[in-house]
Amino acid sequence: MYETNYHRASSIEDAVKLRQAAGEGKYLSGGMTLIPTMKQRLAAPTDLVDVRQIQDMKGIRVTGRTVRIGAATSHFDVASSAELAAVCPAITGLASHIGDPHVRHMGTIGGSIANNDPAADYPSAMLALDATIVTDRREIAAGDFFTGLFETALEDGELVTAITFEAPAKAGYQKFANPASRYAMTGVFVVRRDNGDIRVAVTGAGSSGVFRHKGMEAALAGNWSPDALAGVTVDASDLLSDIHADAGYRANLVKVMAKRAVAAA
Amino acid sequence: MAKITMTVNGRQVSGQCDDRTLLVHFIRENLGLTGTHVGCDTSQCGACVVHMDGRSIKSCSTLAAQAAGADITTIEGLAANGELHPVQAAFKANHGLQCGFCTPGMVMTAVDMIRRHGGQLDEATVRAELEGNICRCTGYHNIVKSILAAAAEMGGARVAAE
Structure with a gap:
C-alpha cells in the first residue's frame, strides 16, 4: 500500500471538512473494498477520512413503513435488525449473504452503494425499492444515483449519510453467487407495491452496472408469479461476459434469479 | 507516523x-x-x-x-489462567487442525459464531459461517465437529451457570 494519511471524522460536517482539506482523498467506511484495493495499489488516496464511527450515520430507524438506514451501518447490523425484517425481510436477507461474517461486521451499506461495484448486492435493492440516497448536501433517487461501473452521481467530496425507502408490500432477492468471491454473478431484487407498481432490478449482470428490466416488470404487473416470467426475453447483448459466465449464461441467470426472487417474495 | x-x-x-x-x-x-x-x-x-x-x-x-x-x-x-478456552480444547480433542496455520482464525471465528448463535448452531450453520475461513488440510470435517462440540459444551456451561 502506498503511504496515506488517516483522519477520523467525528461528525458529518467534520468529515466533509477533512475531505475538502485533503488532496486526493477518499472517505473510508468499513474499508472492505477500499483497503484491499489500496493494498493492490489500484487506489492510492493521499488521505483517508474514516466515517465509520460517526454516530449520525449509524443505525436503523423504522417509522411505520418508512425505513432509514444510516450509511455507516454494517451489513451485520442490517442483517440482524428484527425491526427491519418485520417490514422488509428481503433486504435483511440480502445483507446476510454479503461476503462472509467478518466482512459483514465491517462493511457498510453506504460504502457499498458509493462504490457501486457492478456485482454488489445493495445497488439492486436500492433501485428496486426506489430508495433515496441521502448525502451531506442533497437527496438523490436511486434511479439517478447509479450511473455506470463503479460510477455514481456523487460529486467530488460528497458523502452518503443515509438511505431511506418505503417498505413495499412484497419484495424478494435472489442471487447466484460466484463460488469463490460470493459476489453476485447475477442477483435480482423484485418489488411489488400495494398500488400495483412493480420494480425488477438486476445486479452482477449488466455491462453498465445495475439496471431495471422493464420487460419483466410488465410481465409481473399482469401476473405476479414466477410463471409470468417464462415468456420474457432477456437481451444478452448488454450483459457482462467474463471468465465466470458469458453473456448468454447470465441472460438465463437473470430470468432464473427473477423467478426465484418472486417465489421468495 | x-x-x-x-x-x-x-x-x-x-x-x-x-x-x-x-x-x-x-x-x-x-x-x-x-x-x-x-x-x-x-x-x-x-x-x-x-x-x-x-x-x-x-x-x-x-x-x-x-x-x-x-x-x-x-x-x-482466549486462554485464561493457563486453561485452554473451550473452543481451543474442542479443536484439540476433535483433531480440528492438521498444519495449524488457519487455526487461530478458525478458533476466533468459532468463538464469534458461538457467541452469536449460542445453542442454535447446527452443522449447516457452522459450514455457512465458515465462508470466510479457508483450511487447506482438514477438509473442514473435524473443524465443524470441533465447533459443534464447543458450542454444546459452552451452551451447557451457560445453562449450568444460570
Missing part, C-alpha cells in the same frame, strides 16, 4: 506506526503477538481473524488506525 493506542487482550497498548499499517502487522510486529497469521493477504482466507469490540474482523483488511481506541482480542487472549 502516528501513535496508536488500543486495548489488546485486556491490556492497554500503544505503538508508533504508519497510517497505512494494517492491524495484523501492528499486532504481529509492534506487539509481538504472532498467533494472528497472514495467510492470503487478500481478505479471503481468514487466518488473520481477531475480534474488534466483540466482533470478528479480518485484521489484514483493517488499518491499525481504524482500530485505535478499540478493544481487540487475539488468539493469545
